Amino acid sequence: MDVVTRLQLHNIKPSVQRIAIMQYLMDHHTHPTADEIYTALSPSIPTLSKTTVYNTLKLLSEHGAAQTLTIDERNTCYDANTAAHGHFLCKRCGKIYDLSTAEAPVQSQFMEGHNVHEIHYYYKGICKHCLEEERLYITKNN
């Protein structure tokens, strides 16, 4: 879908900054932080301020155009994929991976009497790439 259309569908006026940030999220499925987005876009939009990145990410999240991830204790991350899907955080390299929805717990609007709006689930451990590196290291040194 077109970026501008997507913003409009969520009742967000498409400014240059908002388009750039939404576009970045749609292009990069790396679950970036506000700072990463700012650093990436700063060269092409020199006047961009971090405040605007924070404002825009909050706006996108509130209007359902992006998802806020609170996996990492340090930073809040953002994801253009707003469908309920799991995440895996590697404790070694810090990368966040998407997990297929197959792993999702059963969804329901009500749970033990509470009205559920958002579903988040994630796992932490060592990712397959770090496991592979470790395996190579062990092989090499034995």
Add this chain to the structure above:
Amino acid sequence: MDVVTRLQLHNIKPSVQRIAIMQYLMDHHTHPTADEIYTALSPSIPTLSKTTVYNTLKLLSEHGAAQTLTIDERNTCYDANTAAHGHFLCKRCGKIYDLSTAEAPVQSQFMEGHNVHEIHYYYKGICKHCLEEERLYITKNN
């Protein structure tokens, strides 16, 4: 289980402060923040410092004697229940509720090639008590 025993089982030396903090977590299933624990224990241990609370919570978490919750974007919360169980955060009152393990997604040590150490899943919405209050309010005003 006894607090001291629990600490020792996780290879943590039981100091006065550590016992008090572990005890607090075991007694209060309110998923407190470092600050809440500090405020609660400060009167009985006047020399207690926030640094020690932070240090201890980190230690408990690293040694598997407590679980770190990153549901709330603002503060890190802690839970003495280290078994995989879900949480529900009420967006209105801010309370965190435990969910029965029945709602848990299927567990496995490996997932899409990644080695899973921790499983976290949580939901956000309006809790049953806030729903009830809202219902009473509507009834009263119509």
Add this chain to the structure above:
DNA sequence: GTACGTGCAAAGAATTTGCAGATAA
């Protein structure tokens, strides 16, 4: 021209770090 959007600088909040004194095996 009026409402909205942007960005600087400052404030705020949560957590960490450096270090010196206290404590315990």
Add this chain to the structure above:
DNA sequence: TTATCTGCAAATTCTTTGCACGTAC
């Protein structure tokens, strides 16, 4: 004694706020 633990103060990091200027319709 010797390593570990504690706690104050300062630093750090992430995020929000206040406010004035710009921009768009």
